[in-house]
Amino acid sequence: MNGPNTGLLAVAQAFVDRTYTQQADARQKSMGLAYVTAxxxxxxxxxxxxxxxxxxxxxxxxxxxxxxxxxxxxxxxxxxxxxxxx
Missing domain, CATH: 1.20.5 (Single alpha-helices involved in coiled-coils or other helix-helix interfaces)
Structure with a gap:
């Protein structure tokens, strides 16, 4: 396999998204940005x-x-x- 398993990558990303909450201050929210803390x-x-x-x-x-x-x-x-x- 040449690249990462895109199916596994999508499942892993969903897992991280469920497990870790995104946070953003007002400026970041206005730009559609956020960061994850862990x-x-x-x-x-x-x-x-x-x-x-x-x-x-x-x-x-x-x-x-x-x-x-x-x-x-x-x-x-x-x-x-x-x-x-x-």
Whole structure:
């Protein structure tokens, strides 16, 4: 993959937007600007936890697909044996 996963990036951005509130003074608000405050270690911990959850979810999805593929292969092997080809 050449660039970041845009789907994961969008989900991560939504997570940060929900977790950290934006603040702005009157001048910034008039320009449509805001800033986010957070401790660097807190943000790093949250990003690491978010990434681990996303990876675990993807691993579970792939394991489920693998199990389904193995079931289909076993069914095909059984069908071949029943037909006397093996």
């Amino acid at each position: 401790e660097r270690t807190d943000l790093a911990r949250e990003i690491a936890a978010f990434t681990e959850r996303a990876q675990n979810k993807r691993i579970a999805e792939l394991e489920a697909k693998l199990a389904e593929s193995e079931r289909r292969i076993n069914a095909l092997r059984s069908a071949v044996r029943m037909e006397g080809f093996a």
